[in-house]
Amino acid sequence: MAPDPDRLRDLGSRLDKLQATQAARYKKPPPSQLGIAGRFATELVAALIVGGGLGWGIDWLFGRFLFNTFPVFMLVFVVLGAAAGILNVMRAAKEINAEIARARSDEEK
Amino acid sequence: MASNPMEQFTVKPLIEAPLFELGGHPIYFTNQALLMVLVTVLSASFLTLVVKPGRLVPTRGQSVAELSYKFVGDMIHSTTGADGMKFFPFIFTLFIFVLCSNFFGLIPGGFTVTSQIAVTFALAALVMLTVLGVGFARHGIGFLKLFVPHAPWYLLILLIPIEVISFLTRPISLSVRLFANMLAGHTMLVVFAGFVVSLGAAGGLLSGLAVAPLLLMVGIFLLELLVAFLQAYVFSVLTCIYLNEALHLHDHH
Numbered sequence: 106m107a108p109d110p111d112r113l114r115d116l117g118s119r120l121d122k123l124q125a126t127q128a129a130r131y132k133k134p135p136p137s138q139l140g141i142a143g144r145f146a147t148e149l150v151a152a153l154i155v156g157g158g159l160g161w162g163i164d165w166l167f168g169r170f171l172f173n174t175f176p177v178f179m180l181v182f183v184v185l186g187a188a189a190g191i192l193n194v195m196r197a198a199k200e201i202n203a204e205i206a207r208a209r210s211d212e213e214k
Numbered sequence: 215m216a217s218n219p220m221e222q223f224t225v226k227p228l229i230e231a232p233l234f235e236l237g238g239h240p241i242y243f244t245n246q247a248l249l250m251v252l253v254t255v256l257s258a259s260f261l262t263l264v265v266k267p268g269r270l271v272p273t274r275g276q277s278v279a280e281l282s283y284k285f286v287g288d289m290i291h292s293t294t295g296a297d298g299m300k301f302f303p304f305i306f307t308l309f310i311f312v313l314c315s316n317f318f319g320l321i322p323g324g325f326t327v328t329s330q331i332a333v334t335f336a337l338a339a340l341v342m343l344t345v346l347g348v349g350f351a352r353h354g355i356g357f358l359k360l361f362v363p364h365a366p367w368y369l370l371i372l373l374i375p376i377e378v379i380s381f382l383t384r385p386i387s388l389s390v391r392l393f394a395n396m397l398a399g400h401t402m403l404v405v406f407a408g409f410v411v412s413l414g415a416a417g418g419l420l421s422g423l424a425v426a427p428l429l430l431m432v433g434i435f436l437l438e439l440l441v442a443f444l445q446a447y448v449f450s451v452l453t454c455i456y457l458n459e460a461l462h463l464h465d466h467h
Contacts, residue, residue: 137444140444140448143391143394143395144387144391147387147390147391147394148383148387150390151383151386151387151390152379152380152383154386155379155382155383155386156379159379159382182375182379185372185375185376185379186379188372188376189376189377189379189380189383190383192376192377192380193380193383193387200455
């Protein structure tokens with residue numbers, strides 16, 4: 106016996122509705138305050154370390170092959186690293202804002 | 215009796231003799247290696263064994279596997295679009311590996327693989343190498359445009375190094391975030407466990423007070439369960455975002 110198409114369609118629409126509510130429930134975990142703070146801190150510190158390390162490396166290369174420049178490049182690159190850190194934090198803030206906005210619009214639906 | 219809260223993170227060889235030598239360094243089979251093998255084998259066999267194609271009503275295990283496929287699939291689709299789905303196997307493997315390592319670490323007496331910076335940095339480096347490979351394969355030398363924002367040329371002298379540093383920061387922040395979260399949580403758990411033991415041993419009225427840190431520990435443990443999932447999610451979602459940039463060369467301005 107073939108299944109009743111009306112009943113099948115009804116089942117399909119009910120399933121879709123249920124899945125939509127379920128999806129909203131398990132989808133995006135909201136960013137916690139502590140998580141946001143930790144994210145900003147790591148972004149800032151990591152950028153400083155990368156900047157300083159890069160500058161130190163350039164100084165080392167110069168000292169090895171040309172003349173001693175230490176600590177000129179390191180100082181310049183630490184400042185650039187700080188700038189990159191702030192850039193990273195701004196980008197992270199933009200991402201988090203977008204995430205919160207998405208979570209809000211999901212709630213309203 | 216007062217146990218060292220950092221002791222749980224020591225990597226020690228399980229077999230006395232080294233397995234082989236690599237460039238003069240002996241390579242041991244450590245507790246960390248054992249846990250990584252366990253996580254990989256158990257998660258892979260669970261995800262493949264519970265799924266049987268053609269079953270109309272899924273069993274409980276199959277539902278778990280299907281939900282996790284769908285969860286990661288949705289995540290990739292919403293951050294990278296349809297052509298990011300080619301990277302589904304890579305991102306799904308990363309997600310499951312980090313998630314299961316975090317959860318295995320919460321089993322008392324276990325070992326947390328993701329609390330080792332060597333492991334998390336290796337994962338992050340793998341992600342960044344993939345991003346670089348995909349970017350250069352897709353766009354050739356034009357991938358370097360990622361480092362050139364829209365600005366007058368005299369500002370570019372300053373902005374290009376900043377963009378390059380910002381890019382190089384990613385593997386570090388990606389690995390440090392996961393490692394620091396796991397390290398902090400597990401250290402906190404052992405510190406509070408130490409409070410319970412020493413208060414309980416104090417005798418008299420003080421022994422009754424041991425209930426307070428015990429209750430706190432239960433709370434922290436629940437929080438750690440959330441963190442374990444959240445960090446795996448953050449790790450894979452950031453991977454998706456970086457891959458998306460390599461695929462579509464979005465500028466962020």
